[in-house]
Amino acid sequence: MADGTIKIDGRTVPFEKGDTVIKAAYKAGVDIPHYCWHPGLSAPANCRMCLVDVEPPPGRPKMQLDVLRWDAGKNDYITVKKTKLIPACQQACSDGMSVLSDTSEEVAVARKEVQELLLLNHPVDCPICDQAGECDLQDYWLEHDRTKKRMMDEPVHKPKAIVFGETIVYDAERCIMCTRCIRVSEELAKDPVLDMRQRGNRNEVFVAPGRELDHNYSLMTEHVCPVGALTSSHFRFKARVWFLRSGRTVCQGCATGCNAHLDFDPRDNTPYRYRPRDNEAVNGYWMCDKGMLSYPEAHEGRLENALVGGEDAALKEALEQAAEKLSALRSLRKTASINGEEGAEPSRIAIVLSAQHSCEDNFALAYVAKEFFGAKDLFVARRADGEADGILMVADRNPNTAGVSLVAETLGFATPRPFATLIEGVAQGRYDHVVSLGGEVDVDANKAKDKLSRLKAFVSFATHEGTLPQVAHVALPATSWAEAAGTYINKQGLRQEAEQVLAPRGDAHPAWQLVVALARQLGFALSWKKRADILALLFPAPSDDAGAHAVSQNAPAQLEVQP
Amino acid sequence: MAFQLTPEREQELAEIFARYPNKMAACLPLLHLAQEQHGWVSDEVVTWVAEKLDVSTAHVFGVATFYSLYHTHPVGKHHVWVCRTLSCALHGADDIVKHCEKRLGIHVGETTADGAVTLHTAECLASCGTAPMMQIDREYHENLTLAKVDVLLDRLRKS
Amino acid sequence: MLQRTDHLTKRYGIPDGFTLTRYLADGGYVQARRALSMTREELVNECKAANLRGRGGAGFPMGVKWSFMAPTVAPGRPHYLVINADEGEPGTFKDRSMMEGDPHATVEGCIIGCRAIGAHVAYIYVRDELHLAKDRLWAAIREAKAKGFLGAKPFGVDYAVEVYVHSGAGAYICGEETSLLNSLEGRRGEPRLKPPFPAQAGAFGMPTTVNNLESIATVPALMRLGGDNFSKISSLHPKEGGSRLYGVSGHVNTPGIFECAVGLTLRELIYDLGGGVKGGELLAVIPGGSSTPILRADELVEAPNESHPLHAWHGMSVLDVPMGVETFRGLGTMLGTCCATVLSDKACPVLAMHNLMRFYRHESCGQCTPCREGSGWLERLLDTIVAGNGTMDDLNRLHEVANSIMGNTICAFGEGTAMPALGFLKKFRREFEEYIRTGGRSSTNRLALAQPAAE
Secondary structure (H helix, E strand, O other), rough: OOOEEEEEEOOOEEEEOOHHHHHEEEEOOOOOOOOOOOOOOOOOOOOOOEEEEEEOOOOOOOOOOEEEEEEEEOOEEEEEEOOOOEEEOEEEOOOEEEEEEEOOOOHHHHHHHHHHHHHOOOOOHHHHHHOOOOOOHHHHHHHHHHHOOOOOOOOOOOOOOOOOOOOOOEEOOOOOOOOHHHHHHHHHHHOOEEEEOHHHHEEEEEEOOOOOOOOOOHHHHHOOOOOOEEEOOOOOOOHHHHOOEEEEEOOOOOOOOOOOEEEEEEEOOOOEEEOHHHHHHHHOOOOOOHHHHOOOHHHHOOOOOEEEOEEEOOOHHHHHHHHHHHHHHHHHHHHHHHOOOOOOHHHHHEEEEEEOHHHHHHHHHHHHHEEEEEEEEEEOOEEEOOOOOOHHHHHHHOOOOHHHHHHHHHHOOOEEHHHHHHHHHHOOOOEEEEEOOOOOOOOOHHHHHHHOOOOOOEEEOOOOOOHHHHHHOOEEEEOOOOOOOOOEEEOOOEEEEEEOOOOOOOOOOHHHHHHHHHHHOOOOOOOOHHHHHHHHHHHHOOOOOHHHOOOOOOOOOOOOEEE | OOOOOOOHHHHHHHHHHHOOOHHHHHHHHHHHHHHHHOOOOOHHHHHHHHHOOOHHHHHHHHHHHOOOOOOOOOOOOOEEEEEEOHHOOOEEEHHHHHHHHHHHOOOOOOOOOOOEEEEEOOOOOOOOOHHOOEEEEEEEOOOOOHHHHHHHHHHHHOO | OOEOOOOOOOOOOOOOOOOOHHHHHHHOOOHHHHHHOOOOHHHHHHHHHOOOEEOOOOOEEHHHHHHOOOOOOOOOOOOOEEEEEOOOOOOOHHHHHHHHHOOHHHHHHHHHHHHHHEEEEEEEEEEOHHHHHHHHHHHHHHHHHHHHEEEEEEHHHOOEEEEEEEEEOOOHHHHHHHHHHHHHHHOOOOOOOOOOOOOOOHHHHEEEEEEEHHHHHHHHHHHHHHHHHHHHHHOOOOOOOOOOEEEEOOOOOOEEEEEEHHHHHHHHHHHHHHOOOOOOOOOEEEEOOOOOOOOEEOOOOOOOOOOOOOHOOOOOOOHOOOOOOOHHHHOOOOOOOOOOOOEEEEOOHHHHHHHHHHHHHHHHHOOOOHHHHHHHOOOOOOHHHHOOOOOOHHHHHHHHHHHHOOOOOOOHHHHHHHHHHHHHHHHHHHHHHHHHOOOOOOOOOOOOOHHHHOO
16 A cells, blocks of 8 residues: 655556655566665665655755866866755655656766776676676666776776585676675575675685585575676576576576576576576565575476386377276276276275375366266375475475365365374275376385385376386376466465476476366377366455466467367 | 683783673673783684674684784784874984884885884874874884984894 | 964873873872763763864863753663764874873763763774774773773762773764764664654763763863863953864875864964975865865965954965864864865865865765765766866866865765865866866876875
8 A cells, every 4th residue: 555655757656654765666567777786685885876856855955065077178177066866775765855866967966977987997808708688787877877987907906706505606706795685694584694804905705714604595685686796507608598488487496486486598598597486476586595596496307208017118109008007997996887886996096186286286186086086085196304404494395285185175085184194995906007197105114115106097197207106007197387387375265376387308398288188198188288277166256366377378289189 | 723812911810801781892801901911913812802792703814804913824022113294204204214124124014034023004193293193012203313213223133 | 363372192102101000190080070060961061161172073061962862761761972083084183192192081071972862881982993083092091990980980980981902993974973873883884864863872872971082081171170161261261261282184294183272273384383385385174074075275264344353364365264163164174173184286186176076085985866876976076077078067066066066975975075175176276177188188087195105
């Protein structure tokens, strides 16, 4: 709710109590150039790039200072007045306040001056700098300066390529001392491991003696660095940002579901990094290191081809083999429906949903389980819990635990039970058919393998190589979260959509499509053609949850496998 | 090796902390105290101060490097600070500095080979009316002449 | 008008002048005892009546500053008095003389000041190098405490006052009040953003008054004389009152600190007190510390308009204008600390500016861009010029860089660098041009008159 409005260059901008001019502008989409200010951090007002002309209240004079101009005609200096400008990140909004930003000649001069001063001792080593192409110094030079370098002396030299920790390398010569990285460590990570040392133009950022930059938000120091001072050892010298494209996705690392950009090179269909995607309701402006470094999972260790008996197989053949394995279920079901009673046999089927798969995938499998197999027993495959960091990362390392629960509830199932219970059941001989989604499980892999290998039929849909596809009779290759659009429900119950970013690898298809194909193979025809058909069943009312947005226009082609 | 204060200095700690409403405010006094004993602010001193104040070592080292009078590298037993700012410069501070360099055989910022003396230049030491001047350890020496400087430096090297 | 006084300096130079015995013999601590029976409002009004302008350089009325403090002390929000004795402004050496020569005046001033602003603790922030001053202050505090003038019940009055000395560690910027507060709190001495001002959130986030050391040490004297009487000592009464310390250094025959009634002229300071210019004719004078723009000896007051505050001195030498906060602002400079630095015509103004710009680069905290980078650039440009390699472009770059610092920084250090830079350029453009044209041969290329040995 707005508590008033200010005017920026004549444009009305609403503000909330406590907003500074730059914050109000940011929220309204009005750009005021800045380096040190960041919406998620305190404002030190040290870069002076966001200087604006705040008009004094009526009747009050502008604060002005005397400066000199050289008048070549008079061959003497003349004293001229200069308006005292205020940083927009420091100036609190008050109702009716008028601010000149892009329309003030004095502001333009000040920004040009600050920009020139920031580049004064900068090495301007853009060709070998990873920030090139997304560097504020480059952008603002073009926007606000555009003059050649006027200081021809040797710049101040400072340490370069300082290893701050496993993830971050620091170049003090490129640093503009904005202190964002220090503030990320103090304010976000609550670990004041970075600080400023020395004084004046000898200043540099450093790591606490006896420490490394090793907190779970170390990559956020690089993310907020507006210049090339901090670089990620994972991204350093790997790519040119202008060759990268970006997709809007959701981090799969834990149940928080941080909104992310996944940056990839379309020429080789390879992801290069994550970047947080701002969402005040979920992750603010941040992602943890664990999540940031999980992008390679989009293409590493993938199940790219179907497996039959552990050997590579063509997808068509694998689907036939899977149907064959499950054919007993088909006849069982027919018998059951003819007799008009719930036979004992369907209770020997266990269906495994996955907290690492989308709602669409889970719904498709659960729906077939209920409507075709008549299964009663749902289990959930999930990655084992890890440590929580009390900031963004939670113990539940799965992106869609809540989605699995919702799917089960929607279809009238009891809450899916842990995978360990399934293993017990299999050991006790209670189940002989298993159809599973997901690759990773939170039980001892060898024990699981041992037990699952006794099954009559085990069909696994999986994105990655792992315990379940390895031991299954038939494993069907599913797309990773990055290769197909999908819906995930985070720990807050927020429904979030991830776009398709990469082209699917190998024979991979969205798991829900594989489920549809398998059902068709078994003689159970489903009319679903697109994700929306499933989502309409799962989320009947339109949702306007935070983080939700349009589904990717680039959905993969429908899988056509004739039964 | 972890840094520890001598028992006599240790006794000053409680009195220092009692002056301030929080621990961090004792940062400068503790750095002074530790440097007085150790000669310079080593990583061990930084760690010790950080533990006493319950702050990060980054904070303490950041503070120590901000101020001119904490030495974060080993230095000589004695410090000669020659004021070089305007009032002293108007009375020959540059000549005093050059003379010290020659006499000690070192440049500003360096320490004599025997570790006796480190030579620094200082910015205005609030002794403008008695320029030129230098500070040797805790003492001000004012209205200097080159001959007076010789006597002072000789005394230092003998001590 | 030259009028020597001894309200502040009576005990200077006396062998035991810094002891409690001597201070008590001169009626010391009577005013502190009296102050503790007065209300805050009465004390603030006394100070306002004295028209005491802050002696630290900015010249803000001290009584008004005291009145900014919340009238009642909110629970859990103690007030603090912080005394700025980080004396480091080049050319300034007055506070040191007070701490060394008469430390009890400071301690007594702190008691009165604490009472006036509702504080129970005063910190005297002294630059580390001034070991004798710190020792004298600590000794004075111990003596006063032993006598029961400080502590839980000073003079038996239920109003606790403690005074502590806090040592700096070598950083000129800590003379800026918010840097000083950060330094007091054990942080890097980087200035804070204002608002909040110290009176709202100062030391430890609590309401705080920061007073210059000379200001607080003057308080016992103004109490003794009465605010109004004290103010009338000054020839500029009622605009600015009392007596204060004047200093003169550089090329004068008898440099030193002198207490005079406010309203002295630079001519009196240089010639009558400073014994005249040494080794030549007067070239110029920096009136009150290096941040105050330089005045040339041959400058005349240009104030033909009758409404101009300096009209009375129109056409006269700037040396004959009484030294006051407003009068010197009218001259395009500042009163500053009233410690003047004198340059004879044997000194090279290019080198003088170079010396000071090196100082500002060295002392910039580096927090904000214009000051951190601008001060470095000014020094670089002057390095080039002084090396004889300067061009007219370099000369014209100097005022552009100074302009880019002016007004664009977090604290007043920016203006403190840019104003004197612009001052030197404006007053000595011809000398700079000649210097550049001749590669320095036009100048004496010296600051000192002779080698120190020969003096």
